[in-house]
Amino acid sequence: MDQKIMDLARLVEQGRGLVVFSGAGMSTESGIPDYRSPGGIWERHRPVMYPEFKAHAWAREDYWRFYQEWFPGFGQAAPNAGHRALGRLHAAGLLRGVVTQNVDGLHQAGGVPSSAVVEVHGNVFDTACLNGCGHQEPTAEVLERFTRGDKDPACPGCGGVLKPTTISFGQNLDPTALERAAQLCASANPLIVVGSSLVVTPAAELPLAALAAGGALAILNRDPTPLDERAALLFRRPAGEALDALAGALLKN
Ligand SMILES: [Zn+2]
Known part of the structure; x- marks a missing residue:
């Protein structure tokens, strides 16, 4: 067993609660590309800014057209060895929670509730x-309405504007989610950052908590x-394999 993985396992065993903070690198092994990378989807679609989306039906049509291309890849993706390792650690009571920049739902699919x-x-x-009326529905159903010809799908409850919960350019993060994330990170020992280059703020500031x-x-x-200089342990290896090794060390399986 790799000595650094053993050192990390010891940090988890001796700490007061493992929390994982994940970014795009967590999901590349599941076939989900980092959409900010060269050749990413934003090179084929003009980004729709949040104020435009709220104000103009044409901007919403552009956005849903982009979603038609972007969305199917997520439905096909499966959790990788890293997601599944975190699911096992949570089931064993060894993982307090996950804060993620990812929008793919793969942590939940991997077994973290x-x-x-x-x-x-x-x-x-x-x-x-x-509008804050409380209406929620699966994105897949709204996309189906869009594909059938409803170019500006509206809220069936109040007629308001519908939007996937993914954060758009020019849109503030949800303050409730941000507060929960800050509390979880502040309670972490250790905090493992996985697959994030820690450059997108304000989420990138959470490890500082x-x-x-x-x-x-x-x-x-x-x-x-x-933050490399402030890390007790630094790993440059694929996320899935390293987390799987960590779960193996902690669960002695
Ligand atoms: Zn509504």
Whole structure:
């Protein structure tokens, strides 16, 4: 067994609660590309800014057209060894929760219950009414209406504007999700950052909450991050394999 994985397992065993903060690198092994990378979907679609989306039916039509292309890949994706390892750790009482920048729902599919996952950038599968009437429905159903010819699908309850819960350019993060994420990170020891380059704010600042509260930080990412110097352990290896090894060390399976 890899000595660094053993060191990480010891941090988890001796700490007061493991929390994982994940980004795009967590899901690349599930075939979900980092959409900010070169060749990503934003090179074929003009980004729709949130104020435009709220104000104009044509912008909403552009956005739903983009979603028609973007959405199917998520339905086909399956959790990878890393997601499943976190599911096993949660089931064993060794993972307090996950804060994720990902919108793919794969942590839940991998076995971490929704109540223990904070999605700071929303989720592609959920659509909600922007009027705050409380209406929610599966994105797949709204897309079906769009595909059948409803170019500006509206809330069936109040007629308001419907939008997937994924955060758009120019849209603020949900303050409730952000507050839950900050609390979870502040309670973490250790906090493991997985597959995030920690450059997109404000989510990228969440690991600082763990450090400020005295929690240890471990970073598992392909590329350097601004917090590497503050990490107790640093891994440059695929997320799935490393988390699987960690679960193996902790669960002695
Ligand atoms: Zn509504």
